[in-house]
Amino acid sequence: MERLQTPEDRFFQDLMGGCAEVRQAFSRHVGMNGHRLQTLMRLWRNGETSHSDLRHTLAIDGASVTRLIKEFEAEGLVSRRIDPEDNRYTLAGLTPRGERTAAGLARAHQDYQVRLLDGVTAEERETVLRVLGRLRANVARIPSEQE
Known part of the structure; x- marks a missing residue:
């Protein structure tokens, strides 16, 4: 027997699917898998970072x-270099070439976002942001099974 999809099911399926689709499409757009892209951008935004923090x-x-x-x-x-404050950790940081590559990816991402939002009004964006804010607030109010 096939279960009917509720409006709530459809909402969350479309929301999560849309987010995943956008993220994966950018990775394809720049020709870099998601983990590589996330790692480079994390190092670019935060500077030298331990392997443990990246993990x-x-x-x-x-x-x-x-x-x-x-x-x-x-x-x-x-x-890479050993963390001088704790030699158990290895730090990774971008080289000048890595900085240029990451900066180029950031510019490409900005351009990509502008293209994605083509035809989406400021009012529509604000509506989506309000809904997401309400969802996050609701998540915070729902107790977990462990509590």
């Missing part, structure tokens, strides 16, 4: 972070 922020395992950073290092985009 937590990007929600990927340590081996994947190390592999990404080593790939970027081989491409001349990232340099």
Whole structure:
């Protein structure tokens, strides 16, 4: 028996699907997978960052972070060094070439966003932002099963 989709199901399916579609489309647009793109942009925004912080922020395992950073290092985009305050950690930072690459990606992302919003009025944007704000507030009020 097929379950009928409720209006709530459709709303969240379209919301989440739309977000994923937009994110994946930009990755395809610039020819870089999502984790590579997120890592470069995170380093560009935050500066030198530990592998551990990248692992937590990007929600990927340590081996994947190390592999990404080593790939970027081989491409001349990232340099690594031991954290002088705690030698258990490795810090990764963008090289000048990495800075230029990330800045170019940021400009491409800005242009991409402008193109995505073509035909969407300021009023429509504000409506979406109000709805998202209300959803976030509702999430904060709903107790988790663990509480």
